[in-house]
Amino acid sequence: MELFEQQAGGKSMTEPHWEHFPHQADVGVRGRGPTRDAAFEQVALALTGAVCDPHIVRSIDRIEIDCAAEDEEMLLVAWLNALIYEMATRRMLFGRYQVHVADGRHLRAEAWGEPVDVPRHQPAVEPKGATVTELRVAEASAGHWLAQCVVDV
Amino acid sequence: MDTTGWINVSETEWRYPPRGDMRVPALLYATADLIADMDDKVQAQMINVATLPGIVAGSYAMPDAHWGYGFPIGGVAAFAPEEGGVISAGGVGFDISCGVRTLLSGLTRSDVEPVKEKLADALAARIPAGVGSIGALHLDDGEMENMLLGGAGWAVKRGYGTEADLERTEELGIMAGAMPENVSARARRRQQDEMGTLGSGNHYLELQRVAAIYDASAADAFGLGLDDIAVSIHCGSRGLGHQIGTEFLAKMAVTAGQHGIVLPDRELACAPLNSDIGQQYLGAMRAAVNCALANRQIITHLVRSVFADVLPKAQLKLLYDVSHNTCKEERHLVDGVERRLFVHRKGATRAFGPGHPDLPAELRDVGQPVLIGGSMGTQSYILAGVGNAESERAFSSACHGAGRRMSRHQALKQWRGQAVVEELAARGILIRSPSWRGVAEEAPGAYKDVGAVVDAADHAGLARKVARLEPLVCVKG
Numbered sequence: 181m182e183l184f185e186q187q188a189g190g191k192s193m194t195e196p197h198w199e200h201f202p203h204q205a206d207v208g209v210r211g212r213g214p215t216r217d218a219a220f221e222q223v224a225l226a227l228t229g230a231v232c233d234p235h236i237v238r239s240i241d242r243i244e245i246d247c248a249a250e251d252e253e254m255l256l257v258a259w260l261n262a263l264i265y266e267m268a269t270r271r272m273l274f275g276r277y278q279v280h281v282a283d284g285r286h287l288r289a290e291a292w293g294e295p296v297d298v299p300r301h302q303p304a305v306e307p308k309g310a311t312v313t314e315l316r317v318a319e320a321s322a323g324h325w326l327a328q329c330v331v332d333v
Numbered sequence: 334m335d336t337t338g339w340i341n342v343s344e345t346e347w348r349y350p351p352r353g354d355m356r357v358p359a360l361l362y363a364t365a366d367l368i369a370d371m372d373d374k375v376q377a378q379m380i381n382v383a384t385l386p387g388i389v390a391g392s393y394a395m396p397d398a399h400w401g402y403g404f405p406i407g408g409v410a411a412f413a414p415e416e417g418g419v420i421s422a423g424g425v426g427f428d429i430s431c432g433v434r435t436l437l438s439g440l441t442r443s444d445v446e447p448v449k450e451k452l453a454d455a456l457a458a459r460i461p462a463g464v465g466s467i468g469a470l471h472l473d474d475g476e477m478e479n480m481l482l483g484g485a486g487w488a489v490k491r492g493y494g495t496e497a498d499l500e501r502t503e504e505l506g507i508m509a510g511a512m513p514e515n516v517s518a519r520a521r522r523r524q525q526d527e528m529g530t531l532g533s534g535n536h537y538l539e540l541q542r543v544a545a546i547y548d549a550s551a552a553d554a555f556g557l558g559l560d561d562i563a564v565s566i567h568c569g570s571r572g573l574g575h576q577i578g579t580e581f582l583a584k585m586a587v588t589a590g591q592h593g594i595v596l597p598d599r600e601l602a603c604a605p606l607n608s609d610i611g612q613q614y615l616g617a618m619r620a621a622v623n624c625a626l627a628n629r630q631i632i633t634h635l636v637r638s639v640f641a642d643v644l645p646k647a648q649l650k651l652l653y654d655v656s657h658n659t660c661k662e663e664r665h666l667v668d669g670v671e672r673r674l675f676v677h678r679k680g681a682t683r684a685f686g687p688g689h690p691d692l693p694a695e696l697r698d699v700g701q702p703v704l705i706g707g708s709m710g711t712q713s714y715i716l717a718g719v720g721n722a723e724s725e726r727a728f729s730s731a732c733h734g735a736g737r738r739m740s741r742h743q744a745l746k747q748w749r750g751q752a753v754v755e756e757l758a759a760r761g762i763l764i765r766s767p768s769w770r771g772v773a774e775e776a777p778g779a780y781k782d783v784g785a786v787v788d789a790a791d792h793a794g795l796a797r798k799v800a801r802l803e804p805l806v807c808v809k810g
Contacts, residue, residue: 268523303463
């Protein structure tokens with residue numbers, strides 16, 4: 181498994197996983213999964229993955245996030261921006277998520293993580309905000325959801 | 334980028350005539366080689382910007398143009414409010430008033446080399462940088478309000494610098510028209526502990542030496558001599574600016590339709606200047622400009638404190654402070670008539686020419702210093718604004734840097750941070766960063782050649798080369 185991408189590795193493509201896609205100046209984050217909720221969880225891991233390897237983030241503290249938007253794509257932007265806000269103000273990194281999207285416009289989530297430990301996490305960048313560039317939330321095929329956008333870092 | 338449809342006006346100027354919904358032409362200042370290296374989205378985004386209501390004269394792009402959010406990075410566009418002109422949160426960006434300031438030290442390389450390691454370590458220790466860093470100041474509600482209104486002026490009153498610093502800052506260090514009431518609680522919360530922090534990614538603090546002089550008379554006026562030591566600081570409005578950008582991009586995307594604006598790209602979210610939301614964003618953006626100016630002023634004070642400890646004979650004076658993600662109200666001549674315009678510079682630097690009344694007296698005959706940062710381990714440049722009201726180009730704007738050659742992910746595949754640090758150290762450049770991965774992503778080879786960009790800016794008559802600086806120490810977050 182490459183350090184900063186989780187590969188499906190011979191399993192079904194709907195196995196939840198995250199990846200980064202190319203963007204010249206910033207970072208494209210993408211989550212895939214069998215459900216929209218899973219895709220939203222994975223894209224959040226991709227956000228963490230822009231900063232450090234999510235596997236090294238311990239699940240010590242838990243927070244809750246609620247957000248809403250006019251459609252599911254803007255909900256993705258709202259979700260990632262809510263996480264970026266929490267990361268910045270709590271000075272935390274998150275390595276595990278549980279997301280529930282209701283009616284495509286409301287989201288409730290739990291995120292587990294720990295305070296930033298610079299020597300151990302060695303954070304590479306600081307996310308500034310999620311953008312609508314390459315923004316997409318879609319069921320690409322039956323049981324295969326993807327959620328993606330570019331994050332300004 | 335494919336140049337089909339573009340008219341090659343000169344070696345460094347290209348024009349794409351209006352067609353379809355474009356209200357003005359697209360005007361690109363770059364050589365054929367630089368254009369060949371640009372992504373096609375630059376053209377698409379320049380064309381999209383050209384369709385916005387109230388745009389005046391042209392949709393411009395600088396020699397370092399590349400794919401941005403709605404506007405290309407390196408994009409310049411001005412709007413007239415009386416013609417339904419808009420203000421665009423995407424046209425300013427998330428890092429509102431990100432910019433560069435350069436301090437001249439009065440030292441030369443021989444003064445610094447014996448204590449370079451000590452300086453590098455002290456700068457890295459004293460200037461908070463990177464994810465999770467905390468500034469020296471925690472702002473309560475009252476001080477937050479004062480900072481958002483007072484900018485670098487507020488910082489100077491708090492003891493971080495002198496009045497002389499303000500004279501060498503755009504807007505004399507205080508952006509007028511800031512409306513803190515339009516800055517949300519979340520934006521303030523995000524900034525509360527971030528005053529005087531450097532940030533991360535492509536932000537940096539560099540110790541540099543003047544390696545070449547191209548315009549002796551301008552260099553003299555700026556106080557630059559060969560082998561002089563300078564310190565440059567590149568950062569912006571931190572969490573507050575990012576949060577304002579985030580919030581208003583979302584609001585403007587929703588309200589654009591209500592104002593009859595058809596957005597060719599959702600990322601071009603904008604609002605009429607003469608609308609409630611347009612004015613709210615303008616006021617919040619101006620507050621964020623003040624935040625960026627205050628931030629760089631505080632870091633300046635911290636740098637001075639380091640030199641006071643390590644090299645007390647240093648006298649760090651501010652050459653100039655430029656911003657490159659802004660929308661500024663300015664007066665420009667268009668077809669011989671003076672117009673009041675709102676000029677967006679997204680990854681572009683203001684470059685007022687000689688004689689401009691907004692420049693400090695000592696620099697007015699020369700033109701505004703234009704500070705162009707290179708990437709880590711590569712050269713930076715100081716230029717000077719050119720032209721006057723009649724002859725200015727792109728509303729007196731110039732480039733801001735080189736732009737990336739490859740994505741962060743690709744850079745990680747090519748370089749290891751520790752190897753980059755060792756290779757640069759062998760060349761006499763000390764890097765201080767908390768993250769090997771961050772260093773790899775910012776490897777010099779990941780960026781385009783800033784020299785080619787600066788040469789093109791000079792040939793295009795956007796700004797003229799004055800000096801080249803090379804790094805000795807680079808502190809990154």
